């Protein structure tokens with residue numbers, strides 16, 4: 357039996373825009389295809405699995421810079437929790453401004 361799926365063209369356009377405009381490094385993210393809920397745990401939920409995925413990711417620094425530059429206040433980015441990023445915000449922003457992000461890794 358055939359099924360009909362209704363797709364909102366605006367939603368498809370927005371999804372395509374996000375995919376096409378994302379930075380190139382995101383295509384090399386180790387978390388591609390992993391359940392995003394793991395990276396946005398509720399209070400008290402485990403983070404070890406998501407952090408272990410980040411620990412093997414080649415674009416961890418880019419991801420951390422992205423999260424801090426874009427003020428991502430929730431979730432796990434660049435191998436850091438939101439709490440850890442609050443502590444890193446000042447030194448990472450300073451490193452980014454001086455073009456020496458790799459020095460603090």
Ligand code: SF4
Pocket residue numbers: 385386387388395409410411413414415416417419420432433434435
């Ligand atoms: S560092 Fe973690 S969250 Fe960032 S792209 Fe890599 S696996 Fe994904």
